[in-house]
Amino acid sequence: MKKKTKSLIALLLVTVMSAVMVVGCSSNGESKEETTDKTAGGDNEIVFWNIGTEEVDKAIYDKAIEMYHESTDTEYTVTSVPVQNDTYKEKLVIAMSSGECPDMYINWSGGPMNEYIESGFAQPITELFNNSELPDRLLEASVAQATYKEDIYAVPFMNVSLSGIFYNKDMFKQYNLEVPTTIEELEKVSDTFVENGITPFALANAPKWTGSMYFMNLAARKGGLEPFAAAVDGSGSFEDECFIYAGDKILEWTEKGYFPEGVNSLSEDDGQARQMLYQETAAMDLIGSWYTGLIQQDSPEFYEKIGWFPFPGLEGSDVDSSIMIGTIGDNFISFNCEDDKLAAAFECATKFSEDEMVDFMVESGKVPPVKGVEDKLTDPITKSIMESANNASSTQLWYDQYLPPAVAQAHLDSSQELFGGTITSKEAAEQFQKAMEEYLSESKE
Incomplete structure (x- = not known):
């Protein structure tokens, strides 16, 4: 497994580094918070890498984390580390190539997620998932995109x-x-x-x-x-x-x-x-x-x-x-931690599909991948998009994700x-x- 891990991450690293010159030209002046290299947290800290550098996404991440801290009797603190979208994959793979990886991180499923799994940087959450309310909340198509070799490795959220x-x-x-x-x-x-x-x-x-x-x-x-x-x-x-x-x-x-x-x-x-x-x-x-x-x-x-x-x-x-x-879920949260910390990180991820968060995301123009979300939509454009999603015979995942x-x-x-x-x-x-x-x-x- 160790040899396979190295070879897969090496392949990923070569891929993303070939794009460094391109993404470097599109920097928008990131803050220190956005460029931090902090990966895994200490015993009681869960480090969560995401791409919430701009509104409205930043507000969504912040609200879910706040809900976790306020509603959960936990010893863990979730620390959000936002990274600009164009450089995100590069930073994530560089961290993995160094044998490090944040406790929680977003990805887009498909081929890259599968390689993170094969490389040992994403843990199965099937048991946690099935014992939660998520099977009753999330669209089956979004869960399918979070599944690899019959195990679930991520929590879909954010958007259709x-x-x-x-x-x-x-x-x-x-x-x-x-x-x-x-x-x-x-x-x-x-x-x-x-x-x-x-x-x-x-x-x-x-x-x-x-x-x-x-x-x-x-x-x-x-x-x-x-x-x-x-x-x-x-x-x-x-x-x-x-x-x-x-x-x-x-x-x-x-x-x-x-x-x-x-x-x-x-x-x-x-x-x-x-x-x-x-x-x-x-x-x-x-x-x-x-x-x-x-x-x-x-x-x-x-x-x-x-x-x-x-x-x-x-x-x-x-x-x-x-x-x-497109994607039925858009962003997916995967986990690189174990035992109690994994359970706590998973609990934080479930906050994105709770009613309060779903309402907040819909008001912000998002269509989270939850059952019955179409009943909450009032914006005519969003309703048109969801209608096309429901009428589609199939949905092709973005090539660069698949x-x-x-x-x-x-x-x-x-x-x-x-x-x-x-x-x-x-x-x-x-x-x-x-x-x-x-x-x-x-x-x-």
Whole structure:
């Protein structure tokens, strides 16, 4: 196990370190609290790494921890250590590579979580989970994402996060535009904005995962989910026509001016994409549904101008256009502690799904993965997102969360190059497939 742990963490470390130069360019001036290297706490301290550096997420983390301290007769104190999103994975893996890891930490499930588990830095919580109220509270789909080899390793919380298109209703009305239901209609809408000097999409692609949303949605609308599943298990390939199509569309849309100048140098964490929306220099943004809370926090007045629609399907295609890209849970809390400390950390994590917290998150624009949450929603955008979630035949987890880290990085790198126009769709597919083949070969050794 020790040899396997080292090899897995080494692979993770190489992956995240390859992105250091990129994430370093998108720093937004973190506080000392956000850059602390503190990992595991002492005997009575539980250190909790998370990405709650900005409101409204910070308020959610703080409230859950406060509820734990106030309602639980415990000897443990939970210390929140927020880390900026773009550098979070890097810091977590570097800590693990040093044989350290916080007592509690958030992740996004999928391939990276599985490797944390295999490396010994996430403990099974199946018994604790089944003896709690969580089975009756949480959506089964979110629990499935927290499960690995029949054991539960994380507590899903925070949000049902799906990618979709936020748009400026006033700008659509100004140019007599209807919400598009096909990709062809979306292109006509985008062409109208370009003709009038407006950037169709507010994209900040320095972190790469933002641009990946376009690739994932386009590939799913062209080929469904089967080509992706086949490429991952080795029976298919990331050189399938649906991935070539996605790359071709990104190149075409970049050439037509659908994205801002210098798109690959713009920071999502610094809010540069949202600023384009607020300044009305861009009309739409394909992004995760967490934008509901962010925009409401930034500007409740501007939020009144915003609408939302799912990524449209291909005209005349028989591919299921109800498929959504995202997560049923968004953030997951895993644990690197044992015995009484593990029980205490788990108890803190359960606070996120209690009624008081669920109400607080809904009021903050979140859709926590709890049963019956749709009955609590009043915001029309959030209700539309949840309707799409409920109507979806299936939900594809973000590629960079589902795939093994090295393969995910190859995808992110090649996707960003497509937006920069420095690679062809065929070359991007070849890089993606090569990384997948290398991983499958190494995993058999």
